[in-house]
Amino acid sequence: MASGQETSDSASRAINLLGERWTFLILRQAFFGTRRFNELRRTLNVGPTMLGDRLKKLVDSGILERNQYRASPDFYEYRLTEKGRALYPAVRAFTAWGDRYLLDGQQPPLVFRHKPCGSAAPPQLICSDCGLEIDALDVEVEVYTSSSN
Amino acid sequence: MASGQETSDSASRAINLLGERWTFLILRQAFFGTRRFNELRRTLNVGPTMLGDRLKKLVDSGILERNQYRASPDFYEYRLTEKGRALYPAVRAFTAWGDRYLLDGQQPPLVFRHKPCGSAAPPQLICSDCGLEIDALDVEVEVYTSSSN
Numbered sequence: 001m002a003s004g005q006e007t008s009d010s011a012s013r014a015i016n017l018l019g020e021r022w023t024f025l026i027l028r029q030a031f032f033g034t035r036r037f038n039e040l041r042r043t044l045n046v047g048p049t050m051l052g053d054r055l056k057k058l059v060d061s062g063i064l065e066r067n068q069y070r071a072s073p074d075f076y077e078y079r080l081t082e083k084g085r086a087l088y089p090a091v092r093a094f095t096a097w098g099d100r101y102l103l104d105g106q107q108p109p110l111v112f113r114h115k116p117c118g119s120a121a122p123p124q125l126i127c128s129d130c131g132l133e134i135d136a137l138d139v140e141v142e143v144y145t146s147s148s149n
Numbered sequence: 150m151a152s153g154q155e156t157s158d159s160a161s162r163a164i165n166l167l168g169e170r171w172t173f174l175i176l177r178q179a180f181f182g183t184r185r186f187n188e189l190r191r192t193l194n195v196g197p198t199m200l201g202d203r204l205k206k207l208v209d210s211g212i213l214e215r216n217q218y219r220a221s222p223d224f225y226e227y228r229l230t231e232k233g234r235a236l237y238p239a240v241r242a243f244t245a246w247g248d249r250y251l252l253d254g255q256q257p258p259l260v261f262r263h264k265p266c267g268s269a270a271p272p273q274l275i276c277s278d279c280g281l282e283i284d285a286l287d288v289e290v291e292v293y294t295s296s297s298n
Contacts, residue, residue, distance in 0.1 A: 011177055012170070110293065
């Protein structure tokens with residue numbers, strides 16, 4: 001059982017960093033391959049100050065990296081780092097949930113196709129040890145002690 | 150490639166609903182089995198007005214359901230609905246990412262044990278069709294058309 005001391009734990013830090021709407025949408029857009037400032041502005045319909053601020057936050061936290069791709073005038077693009085790419089399961093799982101429960105029966109506007117097999121089926125979260133699909137009811141949460149492994 | 154029209158899509162709606170810190174922490178706590186108002190207050194160290202407001206939002210959106218468990222005075226508990234339980238992969242994937250990247254090498258404070266096999270290994274997101282682990286670079290995003298299936 002979790003107690004108050006866990007309110008600064010991993011999930012809480014992750015949501016503090018990424019729970020803000022624009023930050024999350026910029027991150028998601030990075031997974032779609034949108035890398036340039038003006039492209040992000042247009043695609044997300046977001047003001048330049050807001051966009052600049054959120055990009056800085058994502059760069060400062062090591063999720064995106066900023067690279068110059070043209071000089072005088074200078075232009076930059078923003079690419080996912082390894083830390084950023086590792087957010088894919090979370091972003092994808094959120095989207096799959098929204099597709100199923102928040103669209104009032106409408107067709108999801110975006111199709112995510114797994115290129116190796118060509119399937120657009122929703123993803124599954126499995127236990128990396130036994131390979132079974134993870135159901136919330138099958139998971140026990142313990143506060144870490146040195147005998148937890 | 151996604152264009153501006155998708156800013157009201159599934160992921161965006163999901164983050165509008167759950168990106169707020171307290172809402173997310175209450176949801177996560179529900180997965181740990183914390184169901185009662187006073188228990189939530191104590192565990193999360195959150196004020197009653199804030200907590201009541203966020204619980205109402207989670208009930209109104211069909212993620213939690215409110216049941217009376219004692220009368221005069223009336224006491225209620227909040228349980229995850231099917232829609233709420235389906236958020237588990239997203240919450241778990243976010244936590245796994247935070248465990249790996251936001252703790253500066255510290256041991257994660259919470260251990261998630263998969264009861265069927267006893268493992269505390271991190272979860273994996275796989276394609277439910279071919280069973281391969283999903284990597285962001287292997288996914289293609291298309292705007293839905295009637296030939297997308």
